[in-house]
Amino acid sequence: MHSVRIVKSSRKSISLQVTPSGEVIARAPKFMPDILIKAFVKKQERWIEAHLKKVSLYPKRISHTYSTGDEFWYLGERISLTIGPYKKIEVRSGKLYFPEILLFRIKRELTDFYIKKARDIITNEVEDFTHKMHTTYKDISFSDTKSQWGRCTHDNRLQFSWKLVMSPLLTIRYVVIHELAHTLEKNHSRAFWSKVRQFIPSYRQQIKWLKENGRSLTV
Numbered sequence: 248m249h250s251v252r253i254v255k256s257s258r259k260s261i262s263l264q265v266t267p268s269g270e271v272i273a274r275a276p277k278f279m280p281d282i283l284i285k286a287f288v289k290k291q292e293r294w295i296e297a298h299l300k301k302v303s304l305y306p307k308r309i310s311h312t313y314s315t316g317d318e319f320w321y322l323g324e325r326i327s328l329t330i331g332p333y334k335k336i337e338v339r340s341g342k343l344y345f346p347e348i349l350l351f352r353i354k355r356e357l358t359d360f361y362i363k364k365a366r367d368i369i370t371n372e373v374e375d376f377t378h379k380m381h382t383t384y385k386d387i388s389f390s391d392t393k394s395q396w397g398r399c400t401h402d403n404r405l406q407f408s409w410k411l412v413m414s415p416l417l418t419i420r421y422v423v424i425h426e427l428a429h430t431l432e433k434n435h436s437r438a439f440w441s442k443v444r445q446f447i448p449s450y451r452q453q454i455k456w457l458k459e460n461g462r463s464l465t466v
């Protein structure tokens with residue numbers, strides 16, 4: 248049997264979770280005896296097995312060395328960090344040029360760089376598809392939303408993770424279309440997905456890309 252972390256709280260039912268890092272967590276009501284929880288987990292063995300197999304296929308979160316040759320994602324490409332006497336951060340022919348005088352705060356600088364690119368590229372896509380989909384939105388913001396790539400609030404404010412700019416343009420486009428479709432349909436109904444498909448027929452491929460690579464989109 249797998250090692251399972253048991254988390255008890257005031258919840259009413261028991262649930263199982265396999266985290267992206269391969270940890271199995273059972274969430275159970277406060278007063279449920281461990282023996283019952285373990286029996287429940289044992290019954291779910293095949294489900295756990297299948298999920299552990301799935302997460303083991305995903306690339307692990309990349310930890311960076313921040314030295315020349317280190318690799319980052321940019322618009323779906325792996326770009327190679329090149330540190331030198333440059334004036335500004337720049338992406339050119341597969342390379343990420345980085346000024347050596349800013350090395351002491353490289354993570355901050357790269358984050359700012361990606362936020363700026365996200366703002367340009369994603370806003371541009373949003374404008375384009377707002378027009379094509381005959382819809383409107385209230386405003387747009389960028390943050391590091393860990394669990395979601397995009398979000399559309401009930402009053403049509405759009406939020407995107409700036410890390411999205413590391414994924415291919417078509418994947419960015421899918422997330423933009425997904426959120427704009429929510430300005431028209433506030434659910435994931437058939438009508439919603441048919442709207443998404445209408446504007447990006449390859450949407451399943453884009454979802455897959457994010458699933459497989461999402462966790463390696465780091466600075």
Ligand SMILES: [Zn+2]
Pocket residue numbers: 425429434435
């Ligand atoms: Zn949605």
